[in-house]
Amino acid sequence: MGQYSLDRPDEPQEHRRLDLQHEMWLLTFNGELHLSKIPAMKNSILDIGCGNGVWTQAMATAHPTSHVTGMDITPPATAQRSNVKYVQANAEEPWPFHGQFTFIHARMLVAVVRDWPTLLKQCWEHLEPGGRFELSDLVPPVHAAESEWDNDTSPIIKWATAVQATWRTEGLDPTVISDLDKTLEQLGFVNITHSRLRWPVGTWSNDEKERKIGELCLLNFQRIHESAGHRMLLNKNSNISEDEARNLSNDGIKDFTENCCSKRFFFDL
Ligand SMILES: C[S@@+](CC[C@H](N)C(=O)[O-])C[C@H]1O[C@@H](n2cnc3c(N)ncnc32)[C@H](O)[C@@H]1O
Numbered sequence: 001m002g003q004y005s006l007d008r009p010d011e012p013q014e015h016r017r018l019d020l021q022h023e024m025w026l027l028t029f030n031g032e033l034h035l036s037k038i039p040a041m042k043n044s045i046l047d048i049g050c051g052n053g054v055w056t057q058a059m060a061t062a063h064p065t066s067h068v069t070g071m072d073i074t075p076p077a078t079a080q081r082s083n084v085k086y087v088q089a090n091a092e093e094p095w096p097f098h099g100q101f102t103f104i105h106a107r108m109l110v111a112v113v114r115d116w117p118t119l120l121k122q123c124w125e126h127l128e129p130g131g132r133f134e135l136s137d138l139v140p141p142v143h144a145a146e147s148e149w150d151n152d153t154s155p156i157i158k159w160a161t162a163v164q165a166t167w168r169t170e171g172l173d174p175t176v177i178s179d180l181d182k183t184l185e186q187l188g189f190v191n192i193t194h195s196r197l198r199w200p201v202g203t204w205s206n207d208e209k210e211r212k213i214g215e216l217c218l219l220n221f222q223r224i225h226e227s228a229g230h231r232m233l234l235n236k237n238s239n240i241s242e243d244e245a246r247n248l249s250n251d252g253i254k255d256f257t258e259n260c261c262s263k264r265f266f267f268d269l
Pocket of ligand 1: 004006008009018021022048049050051052054055071072073074089090091092106107108109112
């Protein structure tokens with residue numbers, strides 16, 4: 001696998017950012033942790049790429065009769081409840097357990113997973129008959145609802161386009177998330193549904209819930225830029241210097257911060 005360019009989830013600032021991003025998902029799902037219907041009791045749940053364990057832990061608290069396993073490539077979070085277990089493992093390699101789950105959850109892994117067919121095959125093999133798999137993610141790139149800015153004359157879109165080009169050199173497909181149905185169907189998944197949602201950036205929406213999400217979304221991406229905005233443009237195949245990467249990142253976040261409400265930036269989910 002290639003490098004993961006965000007900070008490790010056990011670093012304090014990334015831990016706090018993942019908590020903030022979790023808050024955005026909760027608002028998006030009207031306070032729910034997931035959209036799939038699962039049995040009320042005694043589930044066996046897996047959270048792939050669980051990060052700081054914020055969803056894993058919340059799920060274990062909400063479902064005290066269920067058992068929740070969080071899996072991440074970095075050293076796992078500390079289990080705070082007896083019905084939670086963390087496993088350190090690479091989700092793209094054979095998983096180090098044989099059990100089956102009633103619910104498998106994967107969130108914000110678009111910049112992580114290179115081999116989706118293999119990952120989804122493992123999900124299929126580790127799901128009980130009738131089990132559910134839920135994938136929640138961004139569908140890059142960012143857009144401007146004011147369409148004259150929906151192109152790389154907007155510095156944030158220029159940065160995002162450059163990030164996607166870097167991802168491609170590492171074997172990541174930025175658009176894969178909206179294109180997995182065929183793979184899922186071939187594996188045997190049925191009743192595949194999509195919820196088309198969006199995250200506005202900044203407080204430009206007329207909708208109160210979207211304004212709250214937008215406020216947090218801007219903060220979330222400001223934090224990503226502070227810690228990793230330039231690093232996301234650099235790898236061994238990059239043809240730009242570190243200074244150029246920093247300038248692109250700085251211009252991008254300035255655009256997000258100053259123009260999010262006039263250009264009405266948003267992400268599709
Ligand atoms: C953006 S974070 C998302 C965390 C969590 N799913 C959430 O929504 O709060 C991506 C996580 O994937 C983990 N990761 C990266 N590559 C991985 C891999 N190959 N297998 C498992 N986890 C991986 C990272 O360590 C990080 O914690």
